[in-house]
Amino acid sequence: MNRSNTLRATALAAALVTSAVATQAATIGLMAPLSGPQALVGQDQVDGFMLAVEQLGGKLGGQAATILKEDDQLKPEVGQQIVRKLIDKDKVDAIVGLSFSNVLMGSLPRLAESGVVAIATNAGPSPIAGAQCKANIFSMAWQNDGAAEAMGKFAQDRGIKRVYLMAPNYQAGKDMLAGFKRFYKGEVVDEVYTQVNQPDYSAEIAQLQSAKPDAVFVFYPGGMGINFVKQMSQAGLGGKLPLYSVFTVDGTTLPSLGDTAAGAISAAMYDASLDTPENRKFVTAFEAKYKRTPSLYAAAGFDAANVLDLGLRKAGGDPKKLAAGVKAAGGEFKSVRGPFQFGKNNMPVQNYYAFETVRAGGKVATKQIGTPLAAHADSYAALCKLP
Amino acid sequence: MSASLLLVQLLNGLQYGVLLFLLAAGLTLVFGIMSFVNLAHGSLYMVGAYAAALTYGATGSFALAVLAAMGAALFVGLLLELTIVSRLYRRDHLDHVLATFGLVMFFNELVRLVWGPQPLFVQVPEVLAGTVQLFGFNYPSYRFAIIAVGLLVAVGSYWLIHKTRLGMLIRAGAQNPQLVGALGVNIGLLNAMLFGVGAMLAGLAGAMAGPLLSVQSGMGEPVLITTLVVIVIGGIGSVNGALYAALIVGVVDTLGRVLLPLVLRQVAERSVADAAGPALASMLVYLLMAVVLALRPQGLFPARRGR
Numbered sequence: 001m002n003r004s005n006t007l008r009a010t011a012l013a014a015a016l017v018t019s020a021v022a023t024q025a026a027t028i029g030l031m032a033p034l035s036g037p038q039a040l041v042g043q044d045q046v047d048g049f050m051l052a053v054e055q056l057g058g059k060l061g062g063q064a065a066t067i068l069k070e071d072d073q074l075k076p077e078v079g080q081q082i083v084r085k086l087i088d089k090d091k092v093d094a095i096v097g098l099s100f101s102n103v104l105m106g107s108l109p110r111l112a113e114s115g116v117v118a119i120a121t122n123a124g125p126s127p128i129a130g131a132q133c134k135a136n137i138f139s140m141a142w143q144n145d146g147a148a149e150a151m152g153k154f155a156q157d158r159g160i161k162r163v164y165l166m167a168p169n170y171q172a173g174k175d176m177l178a179g180f181k182r183f184y185k186g187e188v189v190d191e192v193y194t195q196v197n198q199p200d201y202s203a204e205i206a207q208l209q210s211a212k213p214d215a216v217f218v219f220y221p222g223g224m225g226i227n228f229v230k231q232m233s234q235a236g237l238g239g240k241l242p243l244y245s246v247f248t249v250d251g252t253t254l255p256s257l258g259d260t261a262a263g264a265i266s267a268a269m270y271d272a273s274l275d276t277p278e279n280r281k282f283v284t285a286f287e288a289k290y291k292r293t294p295s296l297y298a299a300a301g302f303d304a305a306n307v308l309d310l311g312l313r314k315a316g317g318d319p320k321k322l323a324a325g326v327k328a329a330g331g332e333f334k335s336v337r338g339p340f341q342f343g344k345n346n347m348p349v350q351n352y353y354a355f356e357t358v359r360a361g362g363k364v365a366t367k368q369i370g371t372p373l374a375a376h377a378d379s380y381a382a383l384c385k386l387p
Numbered sequence: 388m389s390a391s392l393l394l395v396q397l398l399n400g401l402q403y404g405v406l407l408f409l410l411a412a413g414l415t416l417v418f419g420i421m422s423f424v425n426l427a428h429g430s431l432y433m434v435g436a437y438a439a440a441l442t443y444g445a446t447g448s449f450a451l452a453v454l455a456a457m458g459a460a461l462f463v464g465l466l467l468e469l470t471i472v473s474r475l476y477r478r479d480h481l482d483h484v485l486a487t488f489g490l491v492m493f494f495n496e497l498v499r500l501v502w503g504p505q506p507l508f509v510q511v512p513e514v515l516a517g518t519v520q521l522f523g524f525n526y527p528s529y530r531f532a533i534i535a536v537g538l539l540v541a542v543g544s545y546w547l548i549h550k551t552r553l554g555m556l557i558r559a560g561a562q563n564p565q566l567v568g569a570l571g572v573n574i575g576l577l578n579a580m581l582f583g584v585g586a587m588l589a590g591l592a593g594a595m596a597g598p599l600l601s602v603q604s605g606m607g608e609p610v611l612i613t614t615l616v617v618i619v620i621g622g623i624g625s626v627n628g629a630l631y632a633a634l635i636v637g638v639v640d641t642l643g644r645v646l647l648p649l650v651l652r653q654v655a656e657r658s659v660a661d662a663a664g665p666a667l668a669s670m671l672v673y674l675l676m677a678v679v680l681a682l683r684p685q686g687l688f689p690a691r692r693g694r
Contacts, residue, residue, distance in 0.1 A: 035496075036605060037603065037605055039499065039504035040505055040506075169665040174662075193662065194644070195644075195665050195668070199600050199606075200599065200600070202530065206392060206396055206399060209524055210389070210524070223600075223603060227599070227600050227601055230598070230599065234516075234599070235526070237525070255508060256506040257508070
């Protein structure tokens with residue numbers, strides 16, 4: 001090694017040291033829909049994330065953490081601006097949350113180009129799970145089809161002969177029904193797509209009654225689900241026609257559904273009623289701080305903070321190593337949902353459980369009734385070119 | 388599709404139309420008589436829904452909840468009229484839209500700050516919780532109650548407008564407000580009363596919708612857009628027009644949602660029909676509005692204006 005090379009190496013080492021000093025504080029962008037009809041879903045992710053940061057003493061990866069909260073309003077163009085701002089102006093170490101699939105997809109080009117680690121806590125669209133997978137983009141929530149696939153498997157295992165399918169008329173609705181049909185082999189009586197954010201389902205429920213299926217499978221997130229389930233129960237179908245759903249009866253909607261959701265069966269990767277030591281601790285802490293029961297969205301936010309914490313430790317202050325650190329951390333940290341790791345496409349490989357809503361002492365509660373898909377990886381991973 | 392199913396769907400359309408009428412009646416009067424564009428009408432609907440949900444939760448009486456909803460919406464409506472709206476009558480429509488759109492955002496955020504983003508839970512009142520057997524279908528009793536309330540309001544407003552002195556002034560005001568003012572009628576007071584009645588009806592609609600729909604921040608906007616379609620089709624300023632147009636829109640929307648995908652399946656591939664059906668159905672009422680505007684810009688049942 002000649003002199004000038006030694007000098008260069010020393011300079012490089014010095015530069016590394018100063019950059020490590022400069023990133024003593026971790027800056028994390030946290031983006032979620034915090035206004036509008038899906039604000040509750042966004043708020044749960046933020047609250048779950050912030051609870052974990054608080055439990056870690058306000059630090060992530062041992063460094064004082066600055067969390068920049070941003071509201072994407074569930075608009076792809078707003079999300080895109082926020083992501084640009086977080087990367088270019090705030091120079092964040094990682095971005096967490098990233099809202100719904102449409103917002104995430106809108107921000108994808110800038111995220112991919114920048115190489116900044118992004119951990120989605122509410123989306124796992126099929127393009128990112130497949131051919132467009134990126135080393136720095138993770139989903140801490142699910143691959144979008146996972147829960148629907150589990151519900152299809154569950155209906156198949158129960159021997160349901162004729163199922164009626166319903167979803168809003170947009171990409172996620174079609175993905176959910178496709179996911180259900182991937183594992184359900186019985187007869188599909190009809191497949192009905194309704195308008196997005198349709199408030200009244202009386203017409204569709206009358207059609208549903210006249211078709212006389214053995215069960216109905218629906219995907220109606222947020223307010224749509226509250227409207228549909230209530231109206232179905234009012235039409236006298238509650239408890240009579242088995243209701244299978246995903247992202248419809250969950251921790252965010254159950255308080256507004258109350259008794260009308262009794263008997264509903266849903267599939268998800270998490271519910272507050274899961275009986276693991278990590279989850280019991282999480283639910284107790286969440287309820288103490290926020291006075292409500294955590295939903296699957298809160299769990300995804302909570303887990304994302306813990307994965308990021310471990311990932312930052314592994315990277316040791318080198319931003320280039322953070323993606324690899326997060327990937328390794330996924331398989332090592334203790335998720336509140338039970339077994340977890342990132343697949344080769346950075347989507348979760350995890351259990352999908354079936355939960356039933358039951359009446360318990362004048363209130364409704366959820367109860368785990370099965371695990372239709374254990375350690376389930378999505379069907380798009382084969383298309384992903386990552387090692 | 389069987390004839391009985393079609394009848395049930397017509398009933399669904401009727402019920403939806405009646406709910407739209409409760410909103411449209413107030414909006415069309417304010418629009419037609421004061422020439423005031425009130426986008427915050429949906430917020431008054433939300434105020435009614437929240438007041439009903441909270442009162443129902445606290446007292447367990449649905450009748451009290453409905454009264455509270457009407458009272459709260461009336462109060463908020465009058466407050467708005469006195470503090471903001473009455474200052475805007477003389478300005479042009481763009482100012483109305485700007486100011487009331489601001490109010491929409493204000494109310495949505497206020498509700499979210501106070502009660503959070505979690506939708507409130509409203510149960511169907513015990514007596515109406517059952518279903519009625521109708522042509523072999525279970526039809527929710529509560530929806531019959533909505534139809535009854537809506538028709539009652541329609542009859543009431545007909546009586547108010549055609550048989551009372553106040554109604555006479557309202558009709559006169561719709562035709563020539565300056566002359567009514569010149570004849571010594573306190574037009575300011577008349578406007579405030581009208582605005583209050585419209586708000587009260589919006590509150591009633593909110594209370595009635597509570598057990599069916601999720602009561603949450605921003606619930607007023609989707610229904611407001613359909614209501615605007617109703618008053619354009621019916622003829623601005625005409626309560627009768629609002630009733631007929633609301634029923635037309637209710638039935639067209641309901642039957643469109645049900646029949647269009649079925650019809651399209653006959654002519655197109657299944658996957659195409661499934662995607663295009665709901666998309667076309669959601670456009671149907673707007674297409675109807677466009678056709679009405681092209682052929683009869685004054686609406687189908689316009690209020691008779693002085694010429």
